[in-house]
Amino acid sequence: MPGADKETDLTERIEAFLADLKRGGSGTGPLRGSGEMARETTYLLRRITAQARWSSAGDLMEIIRNEGRRMTAAQPSETTVGNMVRRVLKIIREEYARSRGSSEETEQQESLHKLLTAGELSEENFRQHFVLLKANVIEAINELLTELDGTTDNIAMQALEHIHSNEVIMTVGRSRTVEAFLKDAARKRKFHVIVAECAPFCQGHEMATGLSKVGIETTVIADAAIFAVMSRVNKVIIGTQTVLANGGLRAVNGTHSVALAARHHSTPLIICAPMFKLSPQFPNEEDTFHKFVSPHEVLPFTILCILTFLSELKVNSVSSPELITLFISNIGGNAPSYIYRLMSELYHPEDHKL
């Protein structure tokens, strides 16, 4: 029976993806950037749409929500996965609405006025069956995939507007987006990059080699020197793991200190973040927020016999939105205060909690 085969194939793929997520970042699984993660999630969701059994949009949304819940539970710190699930859910809602032929009006957000005037609003149940829905949804997901493929280029294209000749730029750790951004600017302009090494994982070293290969003048500094060097820096350009709903950041550990130093010296802090990193999370959910890994890097296992103390290694830190000057995403530059608006465009409010 080919149908059953398809089904097991699908569950196998989902299981493998979940297992990968769980082992993520430990070195045992394939280590990936969030861009790749976003793409893979979307591919998987497209496959689910194509292969799972569903008859109406409601069924499909239920299936995707279930799988999405499992995926986010597998690695709560990897917010991209949840974001992509929300994007796909939004796509299904839109396509369903379009198939029903409802106007733009109903699709828009509920306002206070509407709530007052509408009275008993008929709850949308997504139960109607449309033949073309599947094809339309897959088509829309494909569009999302092309958008994802182009994000880094779209961000890098804006580099020349932000980086000028003979500027001193500081960055922290390694971010693929920032690397592409700086490399793009280096084609036309000459500038100096200072990279904070970002101990204990020292991704900064990789970043520096990557930059110097294309001829950018690069200096690696220790994290402790960030504040001292900041006075000479014209701009700080960094990447992030997640952009939070309030416009804050959840980024690699050490980012917060850079942000504070930049604020002290009134240096502009620019964040390169593709739209798929925008998450409807607020920085108050303590539990899932941080990613703690093995303390091996800061405290070698060997010396533990002498010392027994609490050892933790937190991978990320949170910075508040008021420290940030500008977000550069694939759809242009935005101030942190505008993030809420982008959020409502990308996700449906009902999907914020999966």
Place this chain on the structure above:
Amino acid sequence: MSSRGGKQKKGNVTSEQEEEEQPLQAVLVADSFNRRFFPISKDQPRALLPLGNVAMIDYTLEFLTSTGVQETFVFCCWMSNKIKDHLLKSKWCRPTSPNVVHIITSDLYRSLGDVLRDVDAKNLVRNDFILVYGDVVSNIDVSQALQEHRHRRKVDKNISVMTMVFKESSPGHKSRCEEDDVIVAMDSKSKRVLHYQKTQGLKKLQFPMNIFQHGSDEFEIRHDLLDCHISICSPQVAELFTDNFDYQTRNDFVRGILVNEEILGNQIHLYVTQDGYGARVSNLQMYDSVSSDMVRRWVYPLTPEANFTDQQGQGCTHSRHNVYRGAEVSLGHGSQMEENVLIGRDTSIGANCHISNSVIGNNCTIGDNVVLDRAHMWNNVHISSNVEIHQSVVCDGAVVKEAVHLNKQCVLAYNVVIGPNLSLPDGTVVSMHHPEEEEEDDDDEFLSDDQEVGHSKDKTRQKAFNPAEVGPEGKGYIWKASMNDTEDEELAQCLWGLVLNPDPESDSESEASEESQDRSRSVSPEIDDVNAFQLEVLGTLQRGLEENIVCDNLVLEINSLKYAYNITLKEVMQILTRVVLEYPFQQQGTQLTTLQYTGSLLPLLKTWSPVFKNYIKRAQDHLDCLSAVEELFLEQDTHQTAMVKVLMKMYQLEILEEEAILKWFSTGATNDKSRQLRKNQGLQKFIQWLKEAEDESSEEGE
């Protein structure tokens, strides 16, 4: 790396591809073949004991799966039904699992050797496989080691048979198991193991010189290694176990390979990793430290909140200071979870409790004002108010009544009730099984569990609980002297838990220790050859005396022993001399007076003189024999006066020649002690008498 790989591919493309296509296999031994966890393991096999609320075997399977193992053979023996049930319910047996688990059960496995022989008999492995125990917790990336192993095998034409994985950790580290402490001599470049020795109980270590004489010029002798008990084996390993039916453990195997290296040409290599974590839960102390390492996230990503077993409702949240909380946990007013605490789901904790470094299972209830430090509580445990628990294990279903103090290293096994108002001293073990039961079913240790349980129920009814031991409302028996292996006696001081000093009078004890002695003799012949030979010689002579065996036959027996144990002629003579001279001590205790000693020894010398004569022929033999005599009397310095009589008798029996004695006397003195010995009055006289006799005889001759 890549360029090297490319070169090989050109060399033999077909074989390379064949190997690539073969799925990686693993052999998981879900049995420990020892009784370290007794009496806990009486109710539950060790592999299923929870560590951080997850069965240990799940850690091992997750480790294997994450390293890319696609086919795992799980071998179970003790309580195989339970392990099977557990595995069938787990995610490993779902059709989507990337790692296909085959469960193989048999009651006949008594050691790792039996398992591997069965692997060979059933022809299960086709390629290199990973060998682990069911209680290994690890996140080491073995793929690097695997690559090195395969590369070596390709280059050296299957010479390397095994790669052992070790983790670097300094000596005395709390996660190092003292039983498994090893010292390894290895070649720095090729990572080849030259010498491998367990250090436990040894004050002196010996390295054969020849290992340093050939091979490369750089060697390392390392003691900073933690044995992860993960080995990458080639299929030959199973065959070698079949060929050598006396191999019981991996230790035997490694030593056997190293000793026979020149004959068989097999080598063993080492893979040392700095990052990653790997340890085997081989006793309760290791359980404690591995559990605390796990809570401290050393085994990331196998952390409690990861819920890698994919069980519904097992998930928990992680917050600062390594505090993990499961679903539906309720915490009373004023209770503190200080650090490194894991609490399972549906557990409720009363007011003003103080919890640190502890693991609490699912469905537990804990009263008010409870202090828990380094406590390991499993599922469904009930703790009343005002209880204090320090570094102890409380198993499923145990009940601790009010105001009970559990001091360090206590163990409450399944369903035990303790208290109220009681303080258990350090190292108390309480179980629902009566210790005497244990002795009875000593032999059928590997019975099926149903039988076992029914059996024990009858027993528990028969015997009343002692309220002085377990409290007025208590249920359970204090468990003493449960360990039968002699090794464990030595470990009594350094290991936590079930090893208390055994009762010397109990019959089963002495029987068992004899057994284990037998076993150790058969197990590790290489190192104890000389000792074993000595014992055999003693036995032979004893029997000879009892049954009046003719000396010629004794010689024959000793000769055959000599070949069996691969002993040189010189050693034979020294040992023989020693055995004979010590014989009276052996028979009548060491408190003999000199007079009694000589009285019993001299007739013996007479009876056995043909045996001596058979071995002592050349001049050098005489000297060797004399030095053996000297050595013995140097040790037994209270009996030095007897030496003259012995020498005299030997001279009279023509075992020793006067020339040899004179030569020995004049030249043999090498240190102060032996010089002192030679100043002994009796000896001086004897020598003088000998000299005169010689003179006379030579005069006569003239």
